[in-house]
Amino acid sequence: MGSNLSSNERPVSPFNLLTVKIIRLRNVRKADLLTLSDCYVTLWLPTASSEKVxxxxxxxxxxxxxxxxxxxxxxxxxxxxxxxxxxxxxxITRDDELCTVLFDIDKLSVGRTVRVKFQLNPQAREELEVEFTLQNTLDYPDGIITNGVLVAREVSCLEVRVDTGKLKQQSTNQELTFTVKGSHEGSQKISLGSEPSLQIIVFHCIINDQTRLDIVLPEELADKNETQEYGVLSFPLNSLPLQKEITVEEDQSFELYLTSRKCSGSLDVRLGYSLCREEQDFLQKRKKYVAAALKKILNLEEDLKEHEVPVVAITTTGGGTRSLTAMYGSLLGLQKLNLLDCISYIGGLSGTTWTMANLYEDADWSEKYLEEAIKEARKQVTKNKICCFSLDCLKYYYNDLMERVKEGRNTSFIDLWGLVIESMLHDKKDEHRLSDQRQAVDNGQNPLPIYVAINLKSNYSAQAFREWLEFTPYEVSLLKYGASIRAEHFGSEFYMGRLVKRLPETRICYMQGMWSSIFSIDVMYVWNLAADSEDFWFRWTRDRVKDIEEEPFLSMNPYEVDTCLLTPSSTFSSVLRDVLTGRPTIAQYPNFIRGLQMHSKYLESDGFSTWKDTVIDSFPNKLMETADDELSLVDTGFFINTSYPPLLRSKREVDVILHLNYSGGSQTLKLSPVFSKESYLSF
Structure with a gap:
């Protein structure tokens, strides 16, 4: 876990008052051919306010x-x-976005006012002039928890109690809409015709000077309410509790009660790049099996000391049914050579996850002769697949997907694909879940399975943006951020590191559908396979980003982000980008780092630097936007067809990696050192 920076002593306040004064714009470019521009400037500082002004x-x-x-x-x-x-x-048309300046506030000094000129186009002498003032404040700092990359703040649970009994119903469709911008829930509605009249809704949010509750009145009442603009009632939340009767008109009113409490207790997201306690215990127990196996194989006279026991891992490649069957053969071969007990980790993706999921249903699979497991797999692979699309199966698929919808999950064609995999590999419903596999590793009796996927971002190709996720029976982890959750919590909703809506753990078949998603391919991926280059498409589809200078020159520290100028791509380029990066379907799950903010020195973190390999890693606002989106998970093979990256985590201290290639002739191993060098991984 990260460090808790709160203290009983009153430290120097980390808060500052920032005043941004937009002065002028000189020699502004023309957006329209015949007329000068009608300019305005928007400001967005998401760490201070969710609203754009x-x-x-x-x-x-x-x-x-x-x-x-x-x-x-x-x-x-x-x-x-x-x-x-x-x-x-x-x-008439949509407003034109001419350019965007990204400015790191860390460049400013406390107690000074500085007027900065941003050079938007030096040749045309186009510049934006802005005045910044940074002042101290005596506000007492709230406690934070951080791992040096992500920051979790204190969260308030805002309870809104509404009694609409006095509010006459004028329409069957009347409802009140409650919104807290920046909260986990966003907006919630209360129907005026529902019973009982007293209803309670809850928001999870960070309460600061900008936080407010907005209530949108029904259209009929909004027209009559002359005191509120557009029928919206707003209440600041920085001075709770609030108990107030809201009068809409003379004979119509409702009672509103607001109370908040701090969400106490430890985080449900583990922040840190170390291994979880359960995996550390597993490694200690597994070393006994490895040491005994090596002593027997090498005919050693003495037992190996703990530090002499190597950590050996297996990495595999995908390939559907081919990799499913080939992996069984590889493991059988290792077993016959008495080498299987020397393995501590097995990494899988795509079709090899099918093999692994089947094996780990048996708590002692590696201690049994694998011929029996292979015999069962052969029966399932060779059976007639028409049965997977029978009327009974289709009804089962539909009913199971509807159950997921009732649970509050997003469903896609990938979930249906997972159910088809289940039917292809089993004769009945498979109730196993990822966390059930703990029984197969808790005593160190089998290698620890690691399943791999990558998180993609809309309008970006996998070569431009991907974030590695690993799945073990103990945890699901976003490697770049050093953030992990319990395996059984994957699919539940989190906000600011806290579990706010727990859903039942998803069945393993849905995970297999996501790990081997062959339906999330995009045109850019196909082009990259054919041409082995994205340069042409990047030139036509990416927004243009360049570093710019500001006057006067401001101090530059290693943890500061360069001032950047972003010029949006043309309408044609945007359409082209949508076509090239559009994916027919993708598996989406709630992002468990939602709401978390980036640490001021996150770029100096060794953990982040090891895994940063996307085009937006130096743009913290983009990273935070991505964290607020759903995880969009696909088969790792869309980027690199191998499962080795999680095995290179320094804390795992893997000494030897056995690469089992089932990719049908292509050699993915030669790509691994190239990717590792680009990602600062040791290979």
């Missing part, structure tokens, strides 16, 4: 002047990057 629009001007100031309370312990977006307002 903007200046007024200055019409038909090449040199607009605003002199508008905006204030934020920031926390220096997290990475604060301000986004300044220059836009051209259009009356």
């Amino acid at each position: 903007r200046t007024r629009t200055i019409r038909n001007s090449k040199n607009p002047v605003w002199n508008e100031a905006f204030c934020y309370k920031i926390d220096r312990r997290v990475k604060n990057v301000l986004e300044l977006k220059v836009c051209d307002e259009d009356t």
Whole structure:
């Protein structure tokens, strides 16, 4: 777990008051052919407020002047990057986004006011002038938990009790909409016709100066309510508790009660790059099996000492049924050579996860002769697959998917694919779950299985953005961030490191569908296979990003992010990008790092640097946006057809990796050192 930085002593406050004054824009580019731009500037600082604010629009001007100031309370312990977006307002069509400046607030010094000129286009002398003021504040710091990359803040559980008994129902469709921006729940609705009249809803959020509760009134009542703009009632939440009767009109009102409490207890997301306690215990127990096997194989006279016992791992490649059957043969061969007990880890992806999931249903599989398991696998592989699409099977698929929908899960064609895999490899419903495999490793009697997937991002190819996830019977981990959850909690909802909605653990067949998802392919992947290069497509589809200078030059520390200018791609390029990176279907699960923020010095973390290999790793706001999205998980083979990356975690101290290639002729091993070098992994 990370370190808790709260203290009984009153430390120096990490909070500052930031004032951003948008002064002017000089020589602004033209978005329209015949007229000058109607410019405004939007500001977004997601670590301080979930809302985007903007200046007024200055019409038909090449040199607009605003002199508008905006204030934020920031926390220096997290990475604060301000986004300044220059836009051209259009009356009929969508507003044009001309460019965006990304500015790291760490460049500013406390107690100083500095006027900065951002060079948007030096040749055209286009520049944005902004004044920054950073001041100290005496606010007492809240406690945070961090691993040097992610930061978990204190979360409040806001309870909203609403009594609508006095509010007359004028329409069967009337409802009140409650919104807390930046909360886990976002918006929730209460029907005025429902019983009982007293209803309770809950929001999980961080309460600060900007947090408020917005209540959208029914349309009929909003028209009559002249005191509130657009029928929205707003209440700041920084001075709870609040107990108030809300009067809509003379004979119509409802009672509102707001209370909040801190979410106490430890995090449900483990922050840290170390191995979990259960895996450490497993390694100690497994060493006894490995030491005994090596002593027998090598005819040693004395027992090996603990530090002399090597950690040997197996990495596999995918290949559907081919890799399923071939892996059985490989393990049988190792067993006949008395080498199977020398293995501590087995990494799997795609079809090899089918083999592993089947084997680990038996708590003592490696201690039994594998011919019996192979005989059962042969029967399942060679049976007529038409039965998997019989009417009874289709009804079973439909009913099981509907159960997942009732549980509150997203479903996709990948889930159906998982059920088809289950029918192909079993004669009946498979009730096993990933956490059930603990019985096969708790005593160190079998190698620890590690299943691999990658998380993708919409509008990015797998070569441009992928985040490695590993699945063991103990934990599911996002390797780059050093964040892990219990295996049985995967699929449940988290916010700021806390479990806020627990769902039943998903069955292993759905995991197999995701680990071997052959239906999430995109055009960019096919092109890369054919041409072995994405340069042409990147030139046409990516937003243009370049580092720019600011005047005056501000101090540069290793943990600061360069000031960047982002110029959006054209409409044609955006459409082309959608076509190239669009995926027919993808497995989506709740992201367990949702709400967590990036540490101010996350780029200096060795753990993050080891796994950072995406185009947005230096853009913390983009990373936080991705964390708020669902995990979009696919077969690792869409990037590199091997399961070795989790085996290179330094804490696992793997000495030898046996590479079992089932990829049908292609040699994936030669790609491993190249990827490892690019990702700062030791290979």
